[in-house]
Amino acid sequence: MVVAQYKLTSFDIDMSDKIIPLDCDDVVLLGNDTFKASRLKELVDKQIRQRLHRCVYESNSLEPGISIFELFNLISLSEHHIKLREIQYKYVINCQVLRIGSQGWQKGKLNIEVCILSLDPNLNQIYLEFYPEEAIEYDPIFDDICKIIAEN
Template sequence: MGDRFKPIECNNGDVLDFGDNTYKIGKFKQAIDTSFNPTIEYKLNQELSSKGIHIKESPNGNWFHKGIDCEILTLGSQSWKKGKVKIKISVEFYIEEEDIEITNSKNSEITEPESPLDDLRRMIHE
């Protein structure tokens, strides 16, 4: 996304706000996952084909769940290896750097909390 944005870890219980609608990350990811259907896979194959990537469609395979049968030849390998290629989509959230700087300046004003051991140290010294 560019240097202006920094990704953060998101948990399934975190909430996204899209103006008038809010959704938990878990529900959002589940909806995306179930949206990957044969129509989208067909469109993906058409797009790849228009870019010169022609994939022989497998009746049992798919890009997002089972994978598409193929072979790979890796650098240094003596032979091709059979396997599947699968597309995995991740959901990432990027905080604008400006917001991070504001948060960091607020955090610099906050003093560190007292250690739980401080009470024990006081009791020992008394």
């Protein structure tokens, strides 16, 4: 399988064990706008599909153009043709996330990965992962405190 990858970021993420996959009900704050993770996935998918299906026209031809998706779907190298089965895009952006059961907003980076399948572009896959700036430390004493409060 041949994969094309395009990275739209000028900074790298520390790929440590701090990766948190976002749940559909987690809330993401991008600038002044908030989105449920499920809605953010829908909006990204819609934008990607709209842009990939735009047509590209040759300036010296009156022929109808091909879509951007079709343009990148087949790569010709001399006599060899490579048909891409999947194209991946990766976006990284600063954000804040409010996760179910958390104590509040947490700053970090949002990694949005889009996988476009050439066989059926309606089955695009979108993954949202959060990389917190600070590691979340779990202290088991909080469980004991919660039990004491619940008993009283």
